[in-house]
Amino acid sequence: MNIDFKKSNLNDKGFDSVYENLSSLLPYVHNLLVNKKGKGNNFLGWIDLPLHIQKLLKDINETATYIQKKCEILVVIGIGGSYLGTKAVIESLSHHFNSLQNYRKYPLILFAGQTMSEDYISDLLEILNEKEYALAVISKSGTTTEPAIAFRILKNHIESKYGKAEAKNRIVTITDKEKGALKTLSVQEGYKTYVVPDDVGGRYSVLTSVGLLPIAVAGIDIVKLVNGACLMRNDVLQENENNIAWKYAAIRNALLQNGKSIELMVNYSPSLNSFSEWWKQLYGESEGKNGKGLFPAAVSNTTDLHSLGQYIQDGARLMFETTLHVEMSKSNISIPYDKENTDDLNYLCEKTLTYINHQAEKGTQVAHLSGDVPQITISIEKLDEENIGKLIYFFEFACGLSGYLLGINPFDQPGVEAYKKNMFRLLGKD
Ligand code: PA5
Numbered sequence: 001m002n003i004d005f006k007k008s009n010l011n012d013k014g015f016d017s018v019y020e021n022l023s024s025l026l027p028y029v030h031n032l033l034v035n036k037k038g039k040g041n042n043f044l045g046w047i048d049l050p051l052h053i054q055k056l057l058k059d060i061n062e063t064a065t066y067i068q069k070k071c072e073i074l075v076v077i078g079i080g081g082s083y084l085g086t087k088a089v090i091e092s093l094s095h096h097f098n099s100l101q102n103y104r105k106y107p108l109i110l111f112a113g114q115t116m117s118e119d120y121i122s123d124l125l126e127i128l129n130e131k132e133y134a135l136a137v138i139s140k141s142g143t144t145t146e147p148a149i150a151f152r153i154l155k156n157h158i159e160s161k162y163g164k165a166e167a168k169n170r171i172v173t174i175t176d177k178e179k180g181a182l183k184t185l186s187v188q189e190g191y192k193t194y195v196v197p198d199d200v201g202g203r204y205s206v207l208t209s210v211g212l213l214p215i216a217v218a219g220i221d222i223v224k225l226v227n228g229a230c231l232m233r234n235d236v237l238q239e240n241e242n243n244i245a246w247k248y249a250a251i252r253n254a255l256l257q258n259g260k261s262i263e264l265m266v267n268y269s270p271s272l273n274s275f276s277e278w279w280k281q282l283y284g285e286s287e288g289k290n291g292k293g294l295f296p297a298a299v300s301n302t303t304d305l306h307s308l309g310q311y312i313q314d315g316a317r318l319m320f321e322t323t324l325h326v327e328m329s330k331s332n333i334s335i336p337y338d339k340e341n342t343d344d345l346n347y348l349c350e351k352t353l354t355y356i357n358h359q360a361e362k363g364t365q366v367a368h369l370s371g372d373v374p375q376i377t378i379s380i381e382k383l384d385e386e387n388i389g390k391l392i393y394f395f396e397f398a399c400g401l402s403g404y405l406l407g408i409n410p411f412d413q414p415g416v417e418a419y420k421k422n423m424f425r426l427l428g429k430d
Helices: 015-034 049-070 084-093 118-130 145-162 164-169 181-189 209-217 222-236 244-257 270-287 309-314 353-370 385-406 414-427
Strands: 002-006 073-077 108-112 133-139 171-175 192-195 262-267 295-300 319-328 375-382
Touching: 002 244, 015 244, 015 385, 049 192, 049 209, 049 222, 073 118, 073 145, 073 209, 084 108, 084 209, 084 270, 084 385, 108 118, 108 145, 118 145, 133 145, 133 209, 145 164, 145 181, 164 171, 171 181, 171 209, 192 209, 209 222, 222 244, 222 385, 244 319, 244 375, 244 385, 262 270, 270 295, 270 319, 270 385, 309 353, 319 353, 353 375, 375 385
Parallel strands: 073 108, 073 133, 133 171, 171 192, 262 295, 262 319, 319 375
Antiparallel strands: 002 375
């Protein structure tokens, strides 16, 4: 994995000196993070998590196998950090049309509790009437309203469908070790339960049982995923200027200080769309505080070049792009020869779609640079468990560094409470 940066030459308000200044602070913020001396230091369990979680992988895989044998569908009930990482990993490593495959070796993972749309839940119940299913109920606090509502409805459904005793065998909960309504219910009902470590916040929890159980049920190798995270951990713990997390943290903050307040995560494959959603939560919730922080947004190209491309090239000059470049695809489809050539595409004959997609990516970066959109590129060889594990750990670590460079606590989320207070008041909660 490597990182490349091209700054645009337009409106450069001294990027280099700001970058150098931020880079000189990196040894200090690195030590704050690693030695747990900075703000939010009681939420740094994720730093060593890939080492500690190894001992739980066998148990998680056994539970996953049990669910795989019994079910066609696993419904993951959770919101924010309790589902985004799961969705990101599964979608980046699965068949694009997973839900339509006639023969699927592993259960389909569906989501609930991430929305309160009545029609969504109603459609889900309609599907579950016909299918063998299980529930993974995930809430670190065990008190979040959206998943609690979804679980109440789905608990009713699963108990009516299978009876209380069998329903119990089909419900796994993942929550705090002692607090919260979900923990109380789990003890009362005797559900199989995993613990979310106290020192790992929701958006950093994908490599705990929160993400690993549903990811394993989807047939993804969690040993390789965690191994990828361990490899990246070894790299980014190195204190030197070649550290790619240092570079990413310094570049994005230098761009912010140069007036680029929006970071667009760019992919060239729809399988990475949910990865961008996970990244948006990680950076948005970690850094958007005290009137500070980059606004994280995402596009999927070349699709979005035909919708947002115009704005990126030519609209308000607020953004820079971070492209996730994937060198190799799993498949090999090239453009067939056509003797009529009515569509004038014979010049692409025998070129693979990946080659064409890569040229689109390069061409877009050159065009956007000329429109004053600086370009960060993060490259991986291919989409597999090891590389996704590496990317997860890389972005988590860089987020901690970046938050400290920004001067905020990257590990709390006080702003999330504001909407809840108003919602509860309107709903008449005591
Ligand atoms: O990152 C976070 O802490 C939040 O986004 C949470 O993941 C989200 O609010 C869900 O919380 P919980 O898992 O406690 O239900």
